[in-house]
Amino acid sequence: MNYFTFGAASTLLTGWLLWHSAPPTQSTTSITATNRKPNIVIVMADQWRADAFGYAGNHDVITPNLDKLAGESINARFCVASVPVCSPSRASMLTGQHAHTHGVFYNDRPLRNEAITLAEVCKQNGYQTGFIGKWHINGGLTKNYEAGRVAPIPAERRQGFDYWRALECTHNYNDSPYYNEVNTRFVWQQYDAISQTDSAIAFMTHKRDSPFLLVLAWGPPHDPYQTAPKEYRQKYADKAIALRPNVPASDTTNARRALRGYYAHINALDDCIGRLQTALKGANLDENTIFIFTSDHGDMLYSQGELNKQKPWDESIRIPFLLKYPAGLGRKGRTLDVPMTLTDVMPTVLSMSQQPIPSSVQGRDYAALIRHPRAPKPDDAALIACIVPFHQWGYGRGGREYRGVRTARYTYVRDLKGPWLLYDNIQDPFQLTNVVNKPDLAQTQRQLEALLTRKLREADDRFLAGNVYMDTWHYPWATIDSVGNPYYK
Numbered sequence: 430m431n432y433f434t435f436g437a438a439s440t441l442l443t444g445w446l447l448w449h450s451a452p453p454t455q456s457t458t459s460i461t462a463t464n465r466k467p468n469i470v471i472v473m474a475d476q477w478r479a480d481a482f483g484y485a486g487n488h489d490v491i492t493p494n495l496d497k498l499a500g501e502s503i504n505a506r507f508c509v510a511s512v513p514v515c516s517p518s519r520a521s522m523l524t525g526q527h528a529h530t531h532g533v534f535y536n537d538r539p540l541r542n543e544a545i546t547l548a549e550v551c552k553q554n555g556y557q558t559g560f561i562g563k564w565h566i567n568g569g570l571t572k573n574y575e576a577g578r579v580a581p582i583p584a585e586r587r588q589g590f591d592y593w594r595a596l597e598c599t600h601n602y603n604d605s606p607y608y609n610e611v612n613t614r615f616v617w618q619q620y621d622a623i624s625q626t627d628s629a630i631a632f633m634t635h636k637r638d639s640p641f642l643l644v645l646a647w648g649p650p651h652d653p654y655q656t657a658p659k660e661y662r663q664k665y666a667d668k669a670i671a672l673r674p675n676v677p678a679s680d681t682t683n684a685r686r687a688l689r690g691y692y693a694h695i696n697a698l699d700d701c702i703g704r705l706q707t708a709l710k711g712a713n714l715d716e717n718t719i720f721i722f723t724s725d726h727g728d729m730l731y732s733q734g735e736l737n738k739q740k741p742w743d744e745s746i747r748i749p750f751l752l753k754y755p756a757g758l759g760r761k762g763r764t765l766d767v768p769m770t771l772t773d774v775m776p777t778v779l780s781m782s783q784q785p786i787p788s789s790v791q792g793r794d795y796a797a798l799i800r801h802p803r804a805p806k807p808d809d810a811a812l813i814a815c816i817v818p819f820h821q822w823g824y825g826r827g828g829r830e831y832r833g834v835r836t837a838r839y840t841y842v843r844d845l846k847g848p849w850l851l852y853d854n855i856q857d858p859f860q861l862t863n864v865v866n867k868p869d870l871a872q873t874q875r876q877l878e879a880l881l882t883r884k885l886r887e888a889d890d891r892f893l894a895g896n897v898y899m900d901t902w903h904y905p906w907a908t909i910d911s912v913g914n915p916y917y918k
Contacts (some may be wrong), residue, residue: 465640465717466554466555466556466640466782466783466784467640467717467718467719467754467756467757467781467782468633468640468641468642468643468714468717468718468719469551469556469640469641469642469643469718469719469721469778469782470629470633470642470643470645470705470709470718470719470720470721471522471642471643471644471645471721471723471774471778472645472646472647472702472705472720472721472722472723473519473522473644473645473646473647473723473724473725474647474649474650474698474722474723474724474725475515475563475646475647475648475649475650475651475724475725476650476651476652476724476725476726476727476728476737476738477650477695477698477724477727477728477748477749478724478727478728478730478744478745478747478748479506479508479727479743479747479748479749480673480744480747481650481691481692481695482495482496482499482749483495483496484496484499484500484504485749488671489665489668489669489670489671489688489692490692490695490696491664491692491695491696491699492695492696492699493699493703494699494700494702494703494706495699495702495722495749495751497703497706498702498706498720498722498751498753499751499762500762501753501755501760501761501762502720502722502751502752502753502762503751503752503753503758503762503763503764503765503799503802504750504751504762504763504764504765505750505751505752505764505765505767505769505795506764506765506766507747507766507767507768507769507805507811507835507837508723508747508748508749508750508768508769508770508771508811509746509747509748509768509769509770509811509813509835510724510725510726510727510738510745510746510748510770510771510813511527511528511770511771511772511811511812511813511814512528512534512813512814512815512816513726513727513738513739513740513741513745513746513813513815514536514725514726514738514739515536515565515598515725515726515738516533516535516536516537516538516565516566516568517533517534517535517536517816518725518726518771519533519564519565519566519646519725520533520540520544520566521533521770521771521772521792522547522723522725522771522772522774522775523540523544523546523547523548523566523588523644523775524540524544524545524546524547524775524789524790525547525772525773525774525775525776525786525787525789525790525791525792526544526772526789526790526791526792527772527791527812527888527889527890528814528816529814529816529888529890529898530791530888530889531544532902533566533568534816534817534898535816535817535819535899535904536565536568536574536819536820537565537568537569537574537577537578537598538568538569538570538902538904539566539567539568539569539570539586540566540567540588542585542586544588544789545787545789545790546588546589546775547589547642547774547775547778547779548560548588548589548590548642548644549588549589550589550775550779550784550785550787551589551642551782551784552589552591552642554784554785555639555640556639556640556641556642557591557592557637557639557640557641557642558589558590558591558592558641558642558643559590559591559592559593559594559629559632559641559642559643559644560587560590560592560593560594560595560643560644560646561592561594561595561625561628561629561632561643561644561645561646562594562595562596562607562621562622562625562644562645562646562647562648563595563596563597563598563599563646563647563648564582564595564596564597564598564646565597565598566588567582567586567597568597570903570904570905571905572905572906577597578596578597578598578599579596579597579599579606580597581608581612581614582595582597582608582612583612584610590644591610592610592632592643593608593609593610594607594608594609594625594628595607595608595646596608598648599648600648600651600652600653601656602620602621602622602648602649602656602657603620603621603656604616605617605621605648607621619658620657620658620697621647621648622647622648622649622697622698622701623658623697623701625645625647626645626701626704626705629643629645629705630704630705630708633705633708633709633712633714634708634711634712634714640782645705647698647701649694649695649697649698650691650692650694650695650698650728651728652687652690652691652728652737653690654686654687654688654689654690654691654693654694655690656690656694657690657693657694657696657697658693658697661693661694661696661697662689662690662693664693664696665689665690665692665693665696666689668689670685670688670689670692672684672685672688672731673732673744673859674859674861675732675733675859675860675861676730676731676732676734677731677734679734680731680734681731683731684730684731687730687731688730691728691730702722705720706720715755716755716756717755717756718753718754719752719753719754719757719778719781719782720752720753720754721750721751721752721753721774721778722749722750722751723748723749723750723751723771723774724748724749725748725771726738726745726746726748727743727744727745727746727747727748728744728745729742729744729745730744732744732859733860736821737821737822738822739815739818739819739821739822739828740815740822741813741815741831741833741840741842741850742840742860743835743840743854743860746813746835747835748771750769752799754781757781757800758799758800763802764802765795765798765799765802766802766804766805766837767795767798767802767803767805767806767809767837768805768809768810768811768835768836768837769793769795769811770792770811770812772791772792772793773792773793773794773795774792775790775792776790776792776793776794776795777792777793777794777795777796777799779794780794780796781796781799791888805836805837807836807838807876808836808880809836809837810834810835810836810880810881810884811834811835811836812832812833812834812881812884812885812888812890813831813832813833813834813835813842814831814832814833814890815828815829815830815831816830816895816898817830817895817898817899818830818895829844829845829849830844830845830892830894830895831843831844831849832881832885832890832892833850833881834877834880834881834884836877836880838853838854838855839851839852839853839854839873839877840852840854840860841865841874841877841878841880841881843878843881843892845892845894848865848866848874848878849865850863850865851863851864851865851866851867851870851873851874851877852864853870853873
């Protein structure tokens with residue numbers, strides 16, 4: 430199978446740092462405010478979990494701009510990352526497909542050219558498209574992936590985005606390179622999220638006669654945690670930090686240190702959100718722009734004694750999702766408690782902007798629920814999965830394949846051996862007690878098992894061992910994963 434092709438990168442000219450090297454405006458027809466399709470801005474952070482906001486009840490982190498945004502947005506409080514890790518989430522958001530369908534179920538593997546993306550659909554419907562920041566869906570088919578993270582991405586591998594200020598992946602936020610449309614290499618002049626926000630503002634406020642789609646993908650607050658600008662780190666240096674009750678006593682010192690740095694990154698990004706909102710209003714674009722803020726997955730940060738992502742606990746799977754669209758929804762903040770996932774973003778955005786939804790899309794169109802939120806029903810659930818555990822959670826480090834459902838109340842997870850986890854998240858919001866196979870919840874577990882079975886059937890997910898998917902897609906195991914791997918010695 431030919432998943433993707435690489436072309437030689439053009440190096441015809443140096444380009445400018447902000448707008449000036451972008452392609453010229455394609456449309457020459459003026460569109461009036463009354464019939465113009467809405468602009469679309471999607472801001473995706475990396476590893477920002479759902480509880481790390483003032484509006485979510487966190488009194489330690491400073492997020493005034495996001496708190497204000499939440500007050501004007503639909504807040505999907507049970508948005509989850511179906512496969513809670515970087516590349517799968519990004520590919521699912523852009524394609525509206527499940528990870529086992531588009532094939533990016535493992536970091537640093539390629540989203541195939543045949544995939545139909547949000548940017549390609551928008552471009553076909555007259556939108557100018559732009560991408561800034563962390564891409565992370567142009568991986569290769571080799572065992573060693575590090576070189577590909579800093580290599581330029583050919584134009585034919587940009588999945589419909591024209592304006593281009595991107596790098597595959599880096600977490601060196603203070604010395605962060607990127608490439609423009611002709612793959613000239615630059616380095617962001619500041620902490621990269623700040624400079625990327627500058628570029629986003631230049632793109633959004635550029636005079637044009639057609640609507641635009643912009644995806645701005647920040648690297649923070651992903652670790653390393655202690656690298657935010659000094660002025661933000663100083664705010665938390667002596668701050669008392671409350672820990673979630675599911676952080677073991679032996680991890681409290683490390684957890685507080687990590688959270689101080691994590692919150693410093695978040696504080697810096699919150700200021701960037703404020704600048705984006707101010708720029709949209711200043712350019713009279715705020716009213717007719719669908720503005721989404723989300724993340725690719727969460728961060729355990731020592732809850733359950735665990736780190737990073739891929740795991741099925743709330744700190745890993747639950748993510749922020751704010752959607753603001755004054756022209757279509759008004760400016761009164763509301764909550765939506767029906768669970769949704771990043772796979773649902775593409776059909777929802779296309780529906781809200783009056784664009785056709787391709788038949789390849791597997792996600793659900795939430796536009797009607799966003800306009801008229803309702804209470805969740807028992808069978809409203811988000812499917813969660815680890816198709817192949819890898820890197821920090823490889824088999825040799827306790828990783829396992831799983832499938833599960835997150836409803837508004839329950840988390841139920843099965844691994845290849847059978848039922849693994851069950852939490853009543855109302856009675857036990859920090860998931861301190863696993864009640865799987867407990868007699869008093871037998872009926873609830875049966876109902877959740879039936880719900881999971883139905884969700885898997887609808888997703889055409891047979892829940893096989895990880896090596897089956899790796900072999901099907903011809904993916905090599907990275908060196909770190911083959912250590913102690915039960916399938917490949």
